[in-house]
Amino acid sequence: SGINAEYGGVRLGSIMKNSVYEKVRDNLWMRVMNGYLWIFDKKGHKGMAVMKAILKATGYDIRSFFATLGCSKLLGDTFLCVSTEARGAGLGKRLVVASEARGKELGATHAVVMASGFYSQRIFKQLPYTLIKEVRYDSMVLKDGSPLPNLDKISSIHTSAILFTRNL
Numbered sequence: 001s002g003i004n005a006e007y008g009g010v011r012l013g014s015i016m017k018n019s020v021y022e023k024v025r026d027n028l029w030m031r032v033m034n035g036y037l038w039i040f041d042k043k044g045h046k047g048m049a050v051m052k053a054i055l056k057a058t059g060y061d062i063r064s065f066f067a068t069l070g071c072s073k074l075l076g077d078t079f080l081c082v083s084t085e086a087r088g089a090g091l092g093k094r095l096v097v098a099s100e101a102r103g104k105e106l107g108a109t110h111a112v113v114m115a116s117g118f119y120s121q122r123i124f125k126q127l128p129y130t131l132i133k134e135v136r137y138d139s140m141v142l143k144d145g146s147p148l149p150n151l152d153k154i155s156s157i158h159t160s161a162i163l164f165t166r167n168l
Contacts, residue, residue, distance in 0.1 A: 008086025011095040013077045015106045018066040049142050057135040058163040060114045069110045075103030077113040080120045092123045104168045113164040118157040129164035136160045
């Protein structure tokens with residue numbers, strides 16, 4: 001298709017402040033993500049339950065990151081996606097580097113990333129991120145103890161979720 005590689009990707013994130021973290025659910029990203037997961041839930045995909053299972057399994061807890069990393073502001077990466085047509089040109093890496101620069105301008109001293117797909121994981125492994133924890137999807141369970149749904153529909157290359165951090 002005629003997609004321009006310069007516009008074939010997106011990275012969403014937010015600056016989180018320890019002193020006002022309780023208000024983070026008011027930001028646009030959280031509203032978008034909650035709406036997206038709600039739509040999946042309505043279609044029977046258990047999106048919210050799956051996301052909670054992934055966050056729990058990887059230990060993704062913003063409140064604890066402030067203490068662990070010793071910071072008051074951090075860049076919380078929430079979404080990195082590059083279209084199939086634009087892959088291989090370094091766009092994903094450029095998006096990450098640009099958002100880190102912007103996060104630093106806004107006072108963030110650290111970044112936290114939970115990468116759930118092979119391609120984004122590959123990008124963060126190439127950059128100076130520290131791998132904190134990796135958990136295979138087939139080892140995760142929902143709150144009721146059942147396995148994550150639709151694992152058979154996930155590509156064989158998307159096998160795990162990885163938690164990364166980095167000093168900016």
